[in-house]
Amino acid sequence: MSQIAPLTVDDDELVLLTDLYQLTMTQAYWKEGMAKPATFSLFFRRLPPERRFMLACGQQYAAERVSRLRFTDRILERLAEVDHLETAFLDWLANWRFEGDIWTLPEGTPVFANEPLLEVDAPIAQAQLLESLIMNLVQLETVLASKAVRLVMAARGRPVVDFGLRRMHGVDAAVRGVRAYRAAGLAGTSNVLGGLRHDLALNGTMAHSYVLAHDSEREAFRAFARHYPGTTLLVDTHDTLEGVKTVIELMRDEPGLSIDAIRLDSGDLGELAHGARALLDAAGHDRIRIVASSGLDEHGIASLLTNGAPIDAFGVGTQLGVAADAPVIDLSYKLVEYAGTPRIKHSTGKVNLPGRKQVFRRHDAHGHYIGDTIAGRDEHVDGATPLLHPCVVRGEAAPEAMAAAQAARERVVEALAHLPASLRRLAHGESDYPITLSEALERQTRGG
Template sequence: MTQASGTLSPHAIPPYAVQDDDLALLTDLYQLTMLQAYWGEGMRERATFSLFFRRLPETRRFMLACGQQHAAELATRLRFRAAHLADLAETGLFEDAFLEWLGDWRFTGDIWTLPEGSPVFENEPFMEVDAPIVEAQLLESLVMNLVQLETVIASKAVRVVLAADGRPVMDFGLRRMHGVDAAVRGVRAYRTAGLAGTSNVLGGLRHDLPLSGTMAHSYVLAHDDEEAAFRAFARRYPGTTLLVDTHDTPAGVRKVIALMDAEPGLRVGAVRLDSGDLGGLAREARALLDAAGHPEVKIVASSGLDEWQIAALVEAGAPIDGFGVGTEIGVSSDAPVIDLSYKLVEYAGTPRLKHSPGKVNLPCRKQLYRRHDAEGRFVSDIIALRDEPGIEGQALLRPLVRGGRLAAEEMALASEARERVADALGRLPEALRRLAPGPGDYPVTLSPALQRLREQG
């Protein structure tokens, strides 16, 4: 095992989150040691690396591709600064001439990706990097980190959106997510998946997802009584949502009604239920509000919800108008990772194929085609060679980066990814929209030419 003796230069206060200027060092050590070996051997030929996963998690019928655009954008900006080179020199692993070369490193290749927000299935390439091997190799760790997180989070979030069946879902997950970087990037994935809002101020502002929030139990407890807390908050924030379960939910709803009746100009937009039998309490709250002449006040539910609980509430007809979901979309506890791989599939114009049992990959540069029926629904996918003629279907992989530069006409905005998800959900076979695993796996086949290459090994 290669070992380094140096450490990063000390900082008075180390930055908690990774800065964009340091992303070139956000890599595994063996990427850099391999780069030096390639450099020393004069290996500069063009390579293609393919990003895919071999198996869907047991609780997923599809994954929602997310993070590729982010990865492509960062690839074009990676630079090794003088301070980085000095830190690497201290490890004792790298030659001075290599570090000098590394100081001029730039990504000059092409990156083809599946549009963000597209459903993706087993073994399908949803990102391919074509570049000199000394460039494409370095991207592996960063690409996998970015795409892994955002795809996992978006795929969980879209299940919650499906379960809510048109009711808005808000992100309350900041405090439970695994670190500040994941919390901010997660909001990007939530926006793509179709969430209506987030409580995360930085994430929402950075990724253009509306900010949404209510109040905490601490605010109610800090006042002498619930009435005083509700009155002060509603006067300051007209149309706000009031948390009514600090002591007793039905009593809390009655106090909200009394407050609105006592001050006719005071508006309350919703009451929030955060504990107990949410379905039963929602029915009781709805009956109280309607009987008092306040059908306009909505009911929002939270309290450790996941897609299964939301689906059960919706199926039972609980009069809940929106959901706040935190931990489960923030950490995706039932499927926290995917078996993501970034594999060399072509070098110097020659197919490359890994033969390890259970880990055979598909060689060569590829294209992914999606077929539709007469109504526009997805029917099947075909994985083919990039330039293979005669393949029917919609070609999905698009060149986001050409010659090291972003292709402006191909760079989808986050809003387009969100719209793409909404469109794709309507085109998915009904079996794949169900939460529970079962029969009806989506057909993915290989083209004749790709199948022959794989068999030839």
């Protein structure tokens, strides 16, 4: 190992981002000649108490990527360092390909406990190897999209912008996070790479350091506004309302300056927004918008708006960037069928639903969701829409599924318009949204 390890991960290294037991189990299947078809199902057993639904996100992107995994020579050289892996097995890995199918919910679909986000149908030695990577990739986007959509709901149409890059868990989280935020409906991001790569508008204002590096706040405001017509000025470096007065004086003294917004970043945001609005309006600047940031989450945003705070846009960092109240979901990737026979683990009360599955969602005449049925893959449920679709077929990504992934943002807008009210509430608590098993699945789960 070189003294300084590289920091980024190359595309061909993703196949190594696996738990050791995936490799040792795969070698065992290979040695035992176990190559029959298996189905693994990706789901979570319960919603975090802080969520009434999760927004399934990243599963089509992940499926496309894992379907292209290969063990290159460089990778096999590194695996040769790993104990217990035999040379003949590594030779076999050189020709390893994913040749199976992956069914997924379309990205941006609200999903509930025990509903598969994704199912893999493939020879067991192919499906098993994907486990850790799929879970890692899907969890990130699902956790972040599920948090971001709550901010969108709380802001009631006002733009919410991601300021969280610095608080996120590393490089990949920061970049793919923006993909999830875009799906969830955030209006923009401060994160340049994330925004460019995943097509979300870039936003930025200024930092306190810019103000402090100038001889005065007024000097800093003037310089920035001259450079960037239509800019947003950060007014709280010293005293927020004094900062607002400085903006007003500056605009009076230099009528050519174009300032679109001010940003409040500390203190009692509701009170300061009222104070700032009053000062701006009294000076005839009712067109200047107020952006607020500083420790906000969906409850903070909802409470500000309920109390009538005249805030036009929100920047959210820390609480969003790690989904601080629910940073993890207990995703499982479980074998549910092998060699045509449903499999089931039920030690200590944990029950997995056996067999290949489909999720059916029922809608009323207005398109509102009225309940889900989890069923066998080949069942039909009258008047309900099957949600899982093939995303990778015989090892190849289906173009229409990839296009569907790109439409996640539109799918979320549609979903928010049709979720029952009990699911759109931000407070903790159970919803009354009914999730049932089909009769056949119920019977099979009981072992009948």
